[in-house]
Amino acid sequence: MLWSVSFDPLIPLAVLIAAGAIALVVVAISALLGLRAWWLRAIALALLLLALAGPAIEREDREPLSSVVALVVDNSQSQDLGERKATAEEVRMALENRLGQLPGFEIRTIRAGRGESAATDGTALFGALSEALADVPPERVGGAIFITDGQVHDVPEKTETLGFDAPVHGLITGRADEMDRRLALGKAPRFGLVGSEQVVTLQLHDRGVDVPQDRARLTVRRNGEVVSEERVVPGQTIDIPVEISSGGDNIFEFEAEPLEGELTDVNNRVVVTVEGIRENLRVLLVSGSPHAGERTWRNLLKSDASVDLVHFTILRPPSKQDGTPINQLSLIAFPTRELFSVKIDEFDLIIFDRYVRRGVLPLLYFDNIARYVKEGGAILIASGPDYADSGSIYRTPLSTVLPAEPTGQLWEEPYKAAISEIGARHPVTRGLPGSEGDPANWSRWFRLVESSIKEGETLMTGPGDRPLLVLNRQEEGRVAVLLSDHVWLWARGYEGGGPHVPLLRRLAHWLMKEPDLEEEALRLSTRGAEVIIERQTVGETVGDIVLTLPNGDTRVLTPTEAEPGLWRASAPAPDLGLYAADDGTHKALVHVGPPNPREFTDVLSTTDKLSGLTEATGGGTMRLRNEDGNLQVPRVVPLSRAKDFAGNGWIGLKSTDASVLKGIDRYQLFSGFLGLAILLGAVSFLWYREGR
Template sequence: MMWSVSFDPFVPWWVIGAGATAIAVLLAIALRLGVRGALLRGTALALALLALANPALEREDREPLTSVVAVVVDKSQSQSLDGRDAATAAALAELEQRIAALPGFELRRIEVSPSLRDDGTALFGALAEGLSDVPPDRVGGAILLTDGQVHDIPATSGALGFNAPLHGLVTGRADEGDRRLSLVRAPRFGLVGSEQTVTLSLEDAGALGGASGSPATIRVRRDGELITEFRATPGERIEVPVEIGHGGHNIFEFEANTLPDELTPLNNRVVVTIDGIRENLRVLLVSGSPHAGERTWRNLLKSDASVDLVHFTILRPPEKQDGTPVNQLSLIAFPTRELFSEKIDQFDLIIFDRYVNRGVLPMLYFDNIARYVRAGGALLIAGGPDYAEGSTIYQTPMAPVLPARPTGNVIVTPFRADISDIGDRHPVTRGLPGAQSDPPQWSRWFRAVEAEVDMGQSLMTGPSNVPLLVLNREEAGRVAVFLSDQIWLWARGYEGGGPHVPLMRRLAHWLMKEPDLEEEALRVSLRGSELVVERQTLGDSAADVTVTLPTGGTRSLTLQEADPGLWRASLAATEIGLYSATDGERTALVHVGPQNPREFSNVLSTTERLEPLSAQTGGVTQRIADIGGGALIPRLVPLKRADDYAGAGWIGLKQTEASVLKGIDRIPLLSGLIGLALLLGAVSAAWFREGR
């Protein structure tokens, strides 16, 4: 309790000041003239004036507040090494028990779990956020339970926001040793087929004994497959050339062999993701018989800036026979030898749009096209009646690589193209706009070529269930046959049109082996904080997937069908590093977090990083592991004020002087009977003195 005197005057203060001045002047004159009873008269007037000021005695009822002690628990991935997490749990339990036994202290537990967005361990940001609602004068101190590898340490204690000791209790041993491989420089992009250079640094740190400095074996993997290995010496920078094998993410792993007494192998591996960029795709389009939709494929391919299109059109209709030599049927010479013999391997896709075999191309060049496909090329036949006639392209050496054999019959009737059962599951035709209704909400076509499918899959069907779109893999290459020349009706918007752009674009990209359109694939990706595993398959089921975490643990996932042919499952991504998913046949990789995380750049426990800041606050940073490996927690000592809050075997906590006001009691001094008695006593004493 605290006592004090307060005033609540009945008149303005200037009136009281004027009265006090007048009383003082009169008293001085009376004393100078020797008037009897002057002091008593002055006292009576002063008491009357004091009564107008209405003095009162106040008593504050205050309750002392507790001192808040923050215990920050580091739960980063490096804390899971070598039993550090167990030591942290034991130390935390001991601290909670001891602080609870101290009167006037309150524990605030702040856990800092790893974040996929944070590059390193950020304890002080969590400390500031955890104490944001606590006044600075109530903070009794902060204790950090960590391995010492903290990456957001402020330069001065003034940035902490409180004036109290900071103590660091460090897990781990002083004799730790570790080998680490770190990333120095790596490109983010590279042209497919080009060679890029990744620069690494290999270092043996800590107490590694005689193994320190021994040569290391570096293994290099691309998308999980070993591509090379070599020897390197610790302490040197290593430049590794790597080839960009495909478009999209190329995930390269660089792994150094582990040492017997090494703390962890986690930082022996570096993961680099380089996005493969294709050079402009080269497409050769040969248009044969003129027809209404001749420019459909040309318009689509020309609208894509990543496509270099070479287009030749044979304008002479087959029914026109006037004896003109074949080599004179074009305004410029058709460079057949250059295109189909010398430079055929430079094209990513060859398209024959309603091509009629009229002797423009020698049979040898069709054989070259067949060999081009088997060697990894892509071929698309967009056929109409020409595919069913005697001069069909099927009657060439290309026939062995064509999956649809024409019967010679052309079906002429209105129909709506439909998706087959396997087409519902194939990424080229799955989910096309308008395909969900029966029949599909597309415009009608009026002509289809009847054919027998000898190999591959029929993704679209026409009248009487005849195949319309047939896809096939021919050794290393791919072939697609469109058995109708009516897709231009969709492009023109006839009867509302149809999804010609997504269908034709997906078809072209499948032929050019875009990974997203593989019909059998396992993919893993990060969406927010979840790891999403997808299995694309044409089968009726998908096997369970085993996910290997960066720290070596595994999780088994049962996939559920999300769409026809697409199975999916997810799990929370709680660790930074490389995740691997496999179903026994296929493997997919994804790297979560920064490519060269500071969390694993140095995993040796240390007191050196926290010591300067602890010393500024009067605290201490020390290890908690004793000789036997157990946790040795110092005693907690409450102190009011001190320069040093640590000593041999103990650490101090600051006791706060903060309190909260619960109420105020006010006792008037010159009102009521007390004031009346004082005034009457003073007046009576003055009257008595004058009467003598």
């Protein structure tokens, strides 16, 4: 309770001051003239003026407020190492119990350090502290206690930044004898030409007490397969050459062997993703019999800036003699030897468009083309009536790699191309524009070469479910056969046309092994705080997928079909590091977070980062486990005012003087009959005294 006096004048303050001045003059004159009982006149006037001032006594009813103590528990990834997490939980429960028994203290437990997304780099505890105490007046804060390994990355440089004047304490969960090995990324390329070598720079760091400086084995993997091993001296910077083997993402994993007795091996690995870029996709287009759609392939390939096109049209076979003078011919000789013997391996794709054997290419060169395919090349046969007659390209040694054998029959009737059951799941033909209806909303074709399929997959069909588009793999290479020459009707917009650009472009890119068009693939990607798993397959079902987290834990995920042939699953990704997916046949990797995350740059527990701030606030920083590994929870002492709030085995918290006003009682001194009686008594006494 607090007592005080207040005034509420009955007349304006200026009038009251003027009356006081007049009364003072009257009293002074009376005193100078020596009038009897002048001092009684002064008392009476003073009482009158006091009554006009409206004096009152006030009593405030106040309730003391509790001191708010923030108990911040570090929940970052580095706290999962060793026995730190168990130590933190045991200390938290002990402190909550002790603080709960202290009168006048309120506990706020804050778990921080692990963001909703792994994109949050480092351990941020003070930001969480500020948010938790945002609604608490600074004078009510009794202190903050941090239970952490000491690796905090947002420690303020000045105590004023805290926003309160109270002690801060740091309780360190780790031990002083820890050691750790870390592999750090120096520099790495983001892009590289396919077939080129790029250099990744790494450093190996061993830290701790009495760490041996022996050479460590460094294993290099590309897309999960071991490609080389190195020996690295701790503290040494090493350049590792890596080969970009394919277009798209090339994921390189560098792993140093564990250090005996080290705290964790999570930071022994570095993952680098280099996007493989083909400098130029070299395509050889050989056009045979002239036809209405002869320029369809040329226009499509020339529109792609990444394609270097070499195009030959065979208009004049060597045997043709028409008497035209040579100097009037605008033709050049077909460099068959250079193209199909010397430089054949320089091409990523060879296209034969309505090619007919006319003696231009000796049979020996078809042997070279078949070998080229088996060793990793790609060939596309865009056929027409030529594929069914005696001059068919199938009647060459190239037949050993072609999946469709012509029967010799040519179907010439209107039909609409359809996507087969397996084609609906294949990335080349899946979701082609206009394919939703039955039949598809495409223009008709009028020709198809009947063929029997020896092997491969039929993605599109014609009349009577006859094969129209067939794809196949031949050892290391790929082959596609389009059994109609009427795709140009789509390009010309006949009857509304059709999706010739996406179809032919996907077909060419599948042949050139673009990763996004693989029919059997497992992919990992990140979206916000999630890891997205995609399983591409032409099969009807897929099995469960095992996701391995950076800390080694595994989760079994059951994907669901997002669209035909594409299955998806997702999982939270709150942790930094390498995630790996495995379905028993395929493996996929993705690295979440920055290459050198601050969370794992230094995982050894320390008192150094918090000690400057804790000492400046009067608090202290101490380890919770002694040299023998025994846990020691400090005593908690409430203090109202002190210079030091920490000592050997104890920590202090500040008791607040803050209170809340519950009510005010007001008592008027000159109210009612009491005030009237006092004034009348004073005047009567004055009259009586002067009358004597």
